[in-house]
Amino acid sequence: MKDIKLNVNGKDYTLNVDENIKLLGLLRDELGLTGAKEGCGEGECGACTVIMDGETVNSCLVMAFQADGSNILTIEGLEQNGELHPIQQAFIDVGAVQCGYCTPGMIMSVKALLDKNTNPTREEIREGISGNLCRCTGYNKIVDAAELSIKYLEEGRR
Amino acid sequence: MVLEGVYKVRSIDEVVELLEKYRENAKIIAGGTDIVIALRNEKITPKVLIDISSIDELKSIKDEGEFIKIGAGVTFTKIVESSLFQKNLWGLYKACRLVGSPQIRNKGTIGGNIANGSPAADSIPPLICLGSTITLASKNGKRKVLLEEYYKDKANYGMKEDELLVSIDFKKPTENRVLSFAKLGLRKALAISRISIATFLELDKKGQVTTIRVASGSLGKYPMRELEVEEFLCGRKLNERTIDEAIKVVQQSMDERLKGRSTLPYKRVAVESMLRESIGDGIKFLDGVRA
Numbered sequence: 001m002k003d004i005k006l007n008v009n010g011k012d013y014t015l016n017v018d019e020n021i022k023l024l025g026l027l028r029d030e031l032g033l034t035g036a037k038e039g040c041g042e043g044e045c046g047a048c049t050v051i052m053d054g055e056t057v058n059s060c061l062v063m064a065f066q067a068d069g070s071n072i073l074t075i076e077g078l079e080q081n082g083e084l085h086p087i088q089q090a091f092i093d094v095g096a097v098q099c100g101y102c103t104p105g106m107i108m109s110v111k112a113l114l115d116k117n118t119n120p121t122r123e124e125i126r127e128g129i130s131g132n133l134c135r136c137t138g139y140n141k142i143v144d145a146a147e148l149s150i151k152y153l154e155e156g157r158r
Numbered sequence: 159m160v161l162e163g164v165y166k167v168r169s170i171d172e173v174v175e176l177l178e179k180y181r182e183n184a185k186i187i188a189g190g191t192d193i194v195i196a197l198r199n200e201k202i203t204p205k206v207l208i209d210i211s212s213i214d215e216l217k218s219i220k221d222e223g224e225f226i227k228i229g230a231g232v233t234f235t236k237i238v239e240s241s242l243f244q245k246n247l248w249g250l251y252k253a254c255r256l257v258g259s260p261q262i263r264n265k266g267t268i269g270g271n272i273a274n275g276s277p278a279a280d281s282i283p284p285l286i287c288l289g290s291t292i293t294l295a296s297k298n299g300k301r302k303v304l305l306e307e308y309y310k311d312k313a314n315y316g317m318k319e320d321e322l323l324v325s326i327d328f329k330k331p332t333e334n335r336v337l338s339f340a341k342l343g344l345r346k347a348l349a350i351s352r353i354s355i356a357t358f359l360e361l362d363k364k365g366q367v368t369t370i371r372v373a374s375g376s377l378g379k380y381p382m383r384e385l386e387v388e389e390f391l392c393g394r395k396l397n398e399r400t401i402d403e404a405i406k407v408v409q410q411s412m413d414e415r416l417k418g419r420s421t422l423p424y425k426r427v428a429v430e431s432m433l434r435e436s437i438g439d440g441i442k443f444l445d446g447v448r449a
Binding site: 042113132 | 160163189190194195207211212258262265347348
């Protein structure tokens with residue numbers, strides 16, 4: 001077992017983790033944050049996407065001990081004071097959620113994209129979510145939702 | 159997967175110390191985008207993992223005037239976002255840009271691309287074209303190896319179990335030289351290269367080739383220089399006809415090297431547009447410089 005310290009969704013944790021577990025397992029099984037999902041387990045599908053130190057990562061490909069000292073943001077950390085994050089709201093308003101399995105990962109990828117580029121083109125949005133698969137194939141709605149969230153975020157800044 | 163010990167280290171000295179101690183029982187992990195899958199599938203079963211992703215020294219890109227030095231732990235995202243690879247080193251930018259997905263590029267490192275030794279590693283053909291040298295460190299000190307030799311002669315130049323890949327460096331090309339790159343993947347994102355071609359080109363005022371290097375990925379057991387086509391192109395004027403003939407030269411090399419492989423008929427045809435794209439991009443850039 002290995003002692004690690006990390007911050008998840010603004011909260012500090014000191015944990016004693018099994019050497020063999022991944023960041024995804026730590027989030028889901030130790031911390032009960034089940035938004036990130038295991039899809040493929042090899043970095044193809046993006047269902048496990050979380051933001052680690054400002055960048056999206058496939059949490060199924062990060063060993064838990066590697067996250068020592070890092071800042072992690074998961075889908076659960078997006079809402080503020082019981083209010084959904086503008087990107088989450090946009091996904092609902094557009095109807096960009098079908099089965100929902102890819103949604104947490106998709107939203108984290110959109111979040112990371114918009115953190116770097118506040119006004120991406122449709123093409124840039126597609127590129128930004130290119131590491132996330134939607135087996136329901138609802139990509140157009142997802143890109144629509146990302147576009148709507150740009151608007152929501154702008155309104156929020158005003 | 160049963161790991162007995164995991165280490166998150168802060169310095170190269172600590173790594174080589176651990177490698178010396180654990181030898182073949184230890185594996186280095188940086189971005190983890192390849193090795194975690196290998197661990198999961200039990201393709202490798204190390205007892206110890208050494209995480210080098212927090213070693214600052216390995217994470218910087220240094221412009222040293224005549225040379226550029228890239229730390230082995232530099233991620234593809236960092237290369238894509240660097241201003242150093244936007245002009246005549248565009249080929250390296252493009253290769254790194256086409257790796258995996260945003261998530262993979264955020265974690266995957268250029269050192270991992272080399273250390274894993276995949277024949278399809280996207281960043282290698284451009285680095286070979288640049289005449290890159292890699293630096294390997296062990297408890298006994300450091301040694302430098304030409305990247306091309308590293309692949310060609312693993313017995314003599316390959317990485318030993320107590321060594322860590324520290325950095326990659328290459329001479330900055332002068333403005334009249336350009337590195338370009340083309341990749342054929344089966345889809346836009348998360349595609350493993352079927353073929354990749356990198357070219358390094360210099361033309362004189364008449365459009366004749368004064369310097370050319372061509373390196374390929376996925377056209378052999380490892381990424382390599384395509385010496386026959388280089389020899390053919392050197393000194394010639396680069397027009398459509400020359401490029402058509404150059405394609406035939408590459409195909410001849412492939413016929414020998416990939417004899418009996420089921421992918422040969424496909425790759426023979428597909429290589430045409432890859433060589434055309436890579437050389438074409440180079441010419442376009444140089445036309446801009448000369449104009």
